[in-house]
Amino acid sequence: MGRRGNGTRRLRVAAGTVVVLAATMAPGAAVADPSPAPVPGTPVCEVRGGRLSEISGMAATDRGFVMVNDGADDEARRRIFFLDDRCAVVRTVSYPSRPRDTEDLAVGADGTVWVADIGDNDRSRQTIAVWKLPPGADRPVLYRMAYPDGPHDAEALLVTGDDRPVVVTKYSANLYAPSAALRPGTTAPLVKVGQVRLPASTTSNPFGALGRTAVTGGATAPDGRRVVLRTYADAYEFDVADGDVVAALTGGTPRVVALPDEPQGESVTYDRDGRSLLTVSETAGRPPGTMPRILRYPLPAAVSSPAPTATPGPTTPAAGAGAARSGGGPYLVVAGALGLALIAVGLVALARARRARSR
Template sequence: MRRGDRTTRRLRIAAAAIVTCAVTTAPGAATANPSPTPVPPTPVCEVRDGRLIEISGMVATADGYVVVNDGANDEARRRIFFLDRECAVVRAVPYPSRPRDTEDLAVGGDGTIWVADVGDNDRSRQTIGVWKLPPGADRPVLHRMAYPDRPHDAEALLLTGDGRPVIVTKHSATLYAPSAAPRPGATTPLVKLGQVRLPASTTSNPFGALGRAVVTGAATAPDGRRVVLRTYADAYEFDVADGDLIAALTGGTPRVTALPDEPQGESITYSHDGRSLLTVSETAGQPPGSTPRILRYSPPPAASPEATPTPSARAAGDESAGFGEVWTYVAAAGALGLVLIVVGLVAVARARRAGSR
């Protein structure tokens, strides 16, 4: 590498570092520890059924677990699978029609299983859906919903205390919920409720920076007092006060549990007693012989009641930027100016090299 080329490369790297610093250190960003010390999980059991290699959603029950695959092309994998405590399949419930892209699960207080058919990698779906399987039913029922703005890709589903489904989009962590109770045979409009701002992270994962920024799963604790979102790298747990799940997500500061280097971690749920977080990864595309394993993590303890949460997002409908967001824009603008200076220096360096030849 010639000296001039090496100098140009260093200037470009410096420009990138300036932008990164300006964006990630702006006041108002969520302040939870971005790099918690990983604590090794405890393996619970291995899922050895060959149909379950794309597990994208999981809930824990008194008898075991319920899981679904991620948009499986194989018809035999398009089921709602019930597992015992040893991860053996004891029941597989088919859908009455083909689902599009099932991504997450939730369980209601009455035992109803909710399946989030909300995946949309191409962002082209006119409607998304939730399938509801009441206890003892032999087929789930589809309830269609539509976003108020544009299609979104989503992989996470939550339930409020009164049984209202909440969709969390993958790339922006925006919250949507139906404007009325979803009904079979109808399309219910969704409304935007707010946006979650997750802390920065440096946790190792197969997808690097992108894996730390996308929401791939969610769960509500059995007692309704906590809610968790996960990325490919970390779990973010929020405390829910007075049953207001939306306020917790848009205004709370999460506790962070590192989930390092899971092969493709898209599922998270609480254990049936609510004391632990459980995860499981997809194994499609992994080395031969890989089997999904349910892992148990111990989340950090809740903060003291006297602690004041730091607002971490602006609620939907509030169009005024807060101080933190304004600072972010100012910092970004300053960074842009510095980048332009760097670009000018690069041009000058190149001109000098050309003139000396």
């Protein structure tokens, strides 16, 4: 979610968000397979010790888990944390310089840990970055990247089988990938390679309509044949053919796993056997003594699905085009309802920010 310099946390409602949400849920978006009624996740373990209260990225490993906080003000929390299978911290790795806003984490096929330093609540960063920690290394290496069209806020990272990072922006679900090799000391240009169109959702979550569309994390299955993106409300799993992650996200039909009422769910990973999803929420601002809990959700079986009505490709039709095809009626109703929901979300976020400042 990101963090301001004064420590005040917020769910940022950016200018143009209403348009983004309407486009995301417009007629023609991918239709997900039916999913069962939302069921809370099964607790796996609690993360103790107090240093991991703002978990923004998590990956499962053969020995346990790797986690990062987002842009923590406390230096002791700015680490890459390695945990055992009971959620006890067994090792930490420091950064050689201060990261800006670490928002996701992935582990590549060779065991390299990728930390996505891509958060930008205020949309003011000239570059974003990934930190790579090879197996056995004691310091991660920084690799900078730059968007072609100005700053974006992002909280999700996927790493393809050929070690290409794919950044997913938070509110528009645009996909960006480097057009040149990542090299220390240089800035690799990013190119837009597509956009994800998530299905509509009604899953209960603390942030209402906005929480159902804000992309807060991503992960790749151990076999590389599936990827998942999550919001504050749901997880969307896509099948990957021939290693083409972008084609899967832009043209595939996802299976939905509801993640109901997680306090502030920003992390997702596959279990090591690939049969379930694991999630964890931030607990900053929760009652004293509240510990982050890893939750397990079973995955629905893969079934053959009809092709999505959206045209696969690196770009998506404008929201207005979808409205014209449908006659405009349902689209206007959805857009109006979303506008009212966003007003409510904004008021709640403002109230939370004021309470945070008063503490």
